[in-house]
Amino acid sequence: VLSKFEGFPTKKLETLRTASALYTRLDAIVKNLEGWKLVSPLSQQLNRIESYFDK
Incomplete structure (x- = not known):
């Protein structure tokens, strides 16, 4: 709607849209990671966390 206005x-609107999408995606990742219970062996859990950030 805003982009229809001349000038x-x-x-900046595209930058805001991109930032909003990135925030939403990162927020979903954080909520998912917070739900994980850390149990032994911890190395497997850390590998799962690392795979999120390698995408």
Whole structure:
């Protein structure tokens, strides 16, 4: 809707959309990681966490 206005900075709007999508994705990852229970062996848990950030 905002991009229909003449002279509206569409590049800033796209940046905001990208930032919002990234925040939503990272928030979902954090909620997922917080739900994990850390149990032995811890190395397997750390490998799962690392795989999230390697994507």
